[in-house]
Amino acid sequence: MNTTKRNLLLAGVVLLTGAVLQSCTDSKGERKAIxxxxxxxxxxxxxxxxxxxxxDITASGQLTTDDETVLSFKSGGVVSAVLVKEGEAVRKGQLLATLDLTELNAQVAQARFGYEKAQRDLQRVTNLYRDSVATLEQLQNVQTGLDISKQQLDAVIFNRTFAEIHAPANGYVLKKFVNSGQVVSTGNPVLTTNGAAQGNWILKVGVGDKQWAAAKKGDAATIAIDAFPGKTFKGTVLRKSETSDAQTGAFTLELTVDSDHEKLAAGMFGSTQIHSGQAxxxxxxxxxxxxxxxxxxxxxxxxxxxxxxxxxxxxxxxxxxxxxxxxxxxxxxxxxxxxxxxxxxxxxxxxxxx
CATH class of the missing domain: 2.40.420.20 (conserved putative lor/sdh protein from methanococcus maripaludis s2 fold)
Structure with a gap:
């Protein structure tokens, strides 16, 4: 291509570009001059x-229940068994998980031996005190030792009792954190359950400070849940947080949700319009x-x-x-x-x- 033809082509491109830049398309597809x-x-x-x-306050959040509970063992140890899976329905009082009791049983045995020895010591010193061989102070010290050993025995028996986790209510297992054979410390999460079987569903939403101030406990709300397109649920403002979230800066509103016999699940996403009534x-x-x-x-x-x-x-x-x-x-x-x-x-x- 010679220089003259190239210059003519470039000039045409510039003219065409300029013409395009002088027009645009509106929302109806019609060209409008800029x-x-x-x-x-x-x-x-x-x-x-x-x-x-x-x-009307618009917000969104996730479904949960008002009795969601993180369950753990009172004492640390080796997990003997986790008897449920995530999503499984449970009954109140059902055994969910246990610790290996070898170490706890040994602690109970030691405490019981100590308590029995303290009983024998008290009996022996009491006899000596009656014969004026032991002093009153010695008798009182031995009595205190017996009381301490009794408390120690009660404590380890109590800890062994809480080496089992039972369901606090009818509901579902939301999360399982450990498996058999794992070592857990005192208070480590083992399972999370809720009382979904009771139907006490809550929608937690984050709002700004002005929306938080406008909402009042008892305000009616309309709730839409993504899993049920085209359907709305009735709700009511149950409670308001008294402080904002440290990470997001949002305040939390909790709304009761009338499930209307639909099967809901924790973690479902929902949006709401809260009718505050404030003009x-x-x-x-x-x-x-x-x-x-x-x-x-x-x-x-x-x-x-x-x-x-x-x-x-x-x-x-x-x-x-x-x-x-x-x-x-x-x-x-x-x-x-x-x-x-x-x-x-x-x-x-x-x-x-x-």
Whole structure:
């Protein structure tokens, strides 16, 4: 290819690129011209009006029960047997796991021998005291020794009793942490169970501080669970955490869930709308008007004179899928730009379309 042909080809590419850059496709598939920076940007506006509406709190989390329990042995030792598997149904009082009792039985035997010796010592010193051979102090010391040995025997018998783990309620095994032959220390988790058979289901959700303050114990809620598309469950705010999570900074709300005879499982993902009943004054705007929404913040474009757009940060109160309610940031604004915002920057010239 000679130099003249190459230059003509490059010129054509530049012209084609320029033509492409001068147009774009809107949400309906129609091509729209992109305004030049100096030209007024065509926009549509609405008049802002503040209104009062009840606050619906939207949040998501996972299902659990109000009696989820981590079970462990009172004493350390070698695990003799774990008699259940994850997901298995259990009955209250059912034997779930045991320790090897060799070491614990030896401790009980030692304590019992010590207690029996203390009994013989007390009998011997009592006889000597009656014959005025032993003193009162010696008798009292031996009596104390007997009491101590009795307490030691009771303690090791108690520990041996808790070398077995029994189900605290009818429910399911959620997690198994150890297997037979493993060595565990005192208090190490062995099994996690819940009382799912009782139907006491809880949805734990994380919310921000404003949502936490708006929610009240007893507020009704509508709950959707991913495993049951198209179905909703009734719920109620059961309790509120009194401190935020150290890692996420979110506050926890716990909601009761009416299972409506559906078989739920711990760990299922659910979302909720809590109907707080608390009214707040705010602005309802189309979601397209809010840009760069992140959590409770975003920005919009407003105009005061109909000729210039101004970028305005706002605080987002709630979102229902169609409209966003703005709690703060629009106090001094009268007109909101709802179309054409993508081409605007602060102080851009605008042309209002009818």
């Amino acid at each position: 305004p030049n920076a100096a030209d007024p940007v065509p926009v549509k506006i609405i008049t802002l009006e503040k209104s009062s509406a009840t606050i 707040a004054s705010s602005w309802s705007v189309p979601y397209e008007a809010v840009l760069d929404a992140n959590g409770g913040e975003g920005f919009v474009f407003v105009t005061a004179d109909g000729k210039t757009a101004h970028k305005q940060p706002v605080n987002i109160l709630s979102f229902d899928g169609k409209t966003i309610r703005i709690s703060a940031g629009l106090e001094d604004a009268t007109s909101l730009i709802i179309a054409g915002s993508a081409y605007l920057s602060d102080n851009s010239p605008i042309q209002i379309l009818k």
